[in-house]
Every structure is written in C-alpha cells, then in structure tokens.
Amino acid sequence: MRFVETWIPATLVATRDLSPGIREFLILPDQFDGTAYPVGSHINVSVAIAGQPETRSYSLVGEASSQGFKIAVRRAEDSRGGSRYMWQLAAGARLDITRPASLVAVDWERDNYCLIAGGIGITPIVGAAQALARRGANVTLHYAVRSRADAAYLDELADMLGDRLVVHASDEGGRLDLDALFASLPKGTLTLFCGPMRMLDAARHAWIGAGHPLSDLRYETFGSSGTLPTEAFRVRLKDSDVELEIPRERSMLDVLNASGFEVISDCKRGECGLCAIDVVAVEGEIDHRDVFFSEHQKHSNAKICTCVSRARGTITVDTLLRADAV
Numbered sequence: 001m002r003f004v005e006t007w008i009p010a011t012l013v014a015t016r017d018l019s020p021g022i023r024e025f026l027i028l029p030d031q032f033d034g035t036a037y038p039v040g041s042h043i044n045v046s047v048a049i050a051g052q053p054e055t056r057s058y059s060l061v062g063e064a065s066s067q068g069f070k071i072a073v074r075r076a077e078d079s080r081g082g083s084r085y086m087w088q089l090a091a092g093a094r095l096d097i098t099r100p101a102s103l104v105a106v107d108w109e110r111d112n113y114c115l116i117a118g119g120i121g122i123t124p125i126v127g128a129a130q131a132l133a134r135r136g137a138n139v140t141l142h143y144a145v146r147s148r149a150d151a152a153y154l155d156e157l158a159d160m161l162g163d164r165l166v167v168h169a170s171d172e173g174g175r176l177d178l179d180a181l182f183a184s185l186p187k188g189t190l191t192l193f194c195g196p197m198r199m200l201d202a203a204r205h206a207w208i209g210a211g212h213p214l215s216d217l218r219y220e221t222f223g224s225s226g227t228l229p230t231e232a233f234r235v236r237l238k239d240s241d242v243e244l245e246i247p248r249e250r251s252m253l254d255v256l257n258a259s260g261f262e263v264i265s266d267c268k269r270g271e272c273g274l275c276a277i278d279v280v281a282v283e284g285e286i287d288h289r290d291v292f293f294s295e296h297q298k299h300s301n302a303k304i305c306t307c308v309s310r311a312r313g314t315i316t317v318d319t320l321l322r323a324d325a326v
C-alpha cells in the first residue's frame with residue numbers, strides 16, 4: 001500500500017490529561033467533514049525537534065466524531081522529542097497533520113474477537129472496541145498496564161464492554177499470560193494487538209504456539225518502542241570514510257537523507273519495509289523496531305529499517321546510493 005501524505009492545517013482545540021503520563025489532544029482540521037475512517041487509523045503530525053521538522057504518527061482514538069481527531073500521547077522518558085513537543089502545546093496551537101490512514105484490516109464477520117492493548121497501545125484499540133461493541137460482537141479486551149492509575153480510557157471502556165474488559169495491572173500481580181489466553185481462544189478468533197515491541201514478539205510466539213494462523217493476529221506497534229534504550233549511535237557508510245552520528249532524537253533515515261545518502265521511504269512507521277538498507281557489519285547491537293521483517297530476518301541483521309530501527313555502537317551500512325559530495 002502506498003501512503004499518500006496530504007498535509008492539512010489544523011488547530012489543537014483542547015487537551016485533557018487521562019493519567020499523569022498520558023494526555024489526549026483534540027485536533028480539528030480547518031476543513032473537516034467528520035468522514036468515518038477505518039478502525040486502526042492514524043494521522044501524522046508535523047513536529048519540530050531541535051529546530052528540525054519531523055513527523056510523528058499517532059493512532060486515532062475512537063471512531064470518527066464531529067468534534068475532530070482525538071489522539072493520546074504518552075510523555076515518554078526516553079522520547080526522541082515527539083512527545084515533548086506535543087506536551088508543550090496548548091489549546092489554540094496550529095498544527096499540520098495528514099488525513100487518517102489505516103494499515104490494519106479488520107473483517108467483521110468473525111464469531112469471536114480478542115483485543116489486546118499494552119500501555120499506550122490502547123489508543124487504536126478504543127475504536128475497535130467501540131465498533132465491535134456497537135455490532136454486538138463477541139469481544140473481550142485485555143488491557144495490560146503497570147497500574148490502573150496509569151491506564152487511559154478505563155471508564156469509557158468499562159461502560160462499553162462491562163466485564164468483557166479485563167485489566168491486567170502488574171502492581172496488582174495481574175500479569176497477562178498470553179500463552180494461556182491464546183490457548184483458550186476458539187479457532188477463527190481474530191485478535192487485534194497494539195503494544196510495545198517486546199510484548200508483540202511475545203504475542204507472536206504465543207499465537208503461533210497456540211496453533212492459530214498468523215494472519216488472524218493483526219497488530220500495530222509504536223515506531224519508537226524497541227528493546228534497547230533510545231540513544232545516539234554511529235553509522236559508517238560502506239566503501240567511504242563517512243561516519244554519521246545518529247542523535248537520539250533523529251532517525252537514521254533522516255540523517256542519511258540530510259547527508260545526501262538518499263534512502264527512499266514511505267510509511268515511516270516500520271511497516272512497509274521500503275526504507276530498508278543492507279547492513280554490512282555490526283559493532284554493537286541492532287535494535288530492530290520495525291514490524292516488517294520476520295524474527296529470522298531480524299536475527300540475521302542483514303538489513304535494517306532506517307525509519308524506526310536503531311542501534312548501540314556502530315553499524316556499517318550500504319545504501320547503494322552515494323552522496324554527491326563523496
């Protein structure tokens with residue numbers, strides 16, 4: 001699927017704190033018709049990080065509403081700058097955003113649905129829960145959080161789902177056992193997942209282990225979540241003396257392009273694989289943050305999705321294109 005990025009001007013109408021670390025933003029495009037968007041849709045928001053324009057992608061919360069687009073942003077301790085930028089905005093701020101787009105296909109004809117959210121991964125799941133509850137579908141939502149105080153939209157979800165909302169709060173010892181959960185699901189259940197990368201890896205293993213087809217596990221993750229902390233790393237260009245520093249607040253894709261080593265891209269969310277380039281050597285460790293490559297491909301470290309993946313130490317890559325100046 002090709003992502004068409006049409007930027008439209010919009011205004012931040014209101015903010016609302018959902019928990020100490022999660023803030024909701026209501027954004028109204030200048031020209032807004034309230035057209036419905038598919039479950040799992042996201043918008044891109046143009047943010048400024050260290051004076052540079054960058055793009056951040058946020059899931060839309062809930063089904064379409066006449067009020068505008070709702071997103072919720074967690075204030076991330078190891079933020080690359082996007083959440084910091086969003087959190088300093090006040091009502092009335094002007095923004096550039098893209099129109100909603102969705103990568104998650106939901107078929108509505110299943111007998112059973114399972115929704116799983118980890119932390120801020122609840123954002124795209126709220127709309128799915130709304131749509132399924134409205135259809136009277138057999139759906140259960142498992143919401144894994146550190147504590148109920150950290151959770152967003154608990155009251156709304158409880159109203160919608162009643163006892164089909166199961167909160168797994170780790171400070172109450174309520175760890176989500178994905179193996180047991182997936183083993184208990186009837187065959188043909190469609191599961192929608194959104195959570196951090198580590199949880200997604202566990203979900204994929206458990207899903208396959210329980211004998212369900214991988215195509216019945218639909219997922220989203222956040223481009224910024226990895227297994228290593230977000231920190232600066234170095235990229236060496238094969239057959240050249242060029243070595244670039246990738247600061248913690250910028251992506252490898254941005255730095256390569258800004259340095260004249262053109263890398264094509266599309267989704268910038270680690271989903272389409274278009275920005276992948278060859279890895280020639282790794283002195284340190286790669287933190288694959290995409291959902292494009294398989295576990296096996298990630299393990300081989302032969303390629304890296306430059307839009308979201310990061311590293312510790314220095315990696316040598318081959319973009320196949322050479323900067324004009326080199």
Ligand code: FES
Nearest residue numbers: 266268273275307
């Ligand atoms: S641009 Fe789509 S995975 Fe990087």
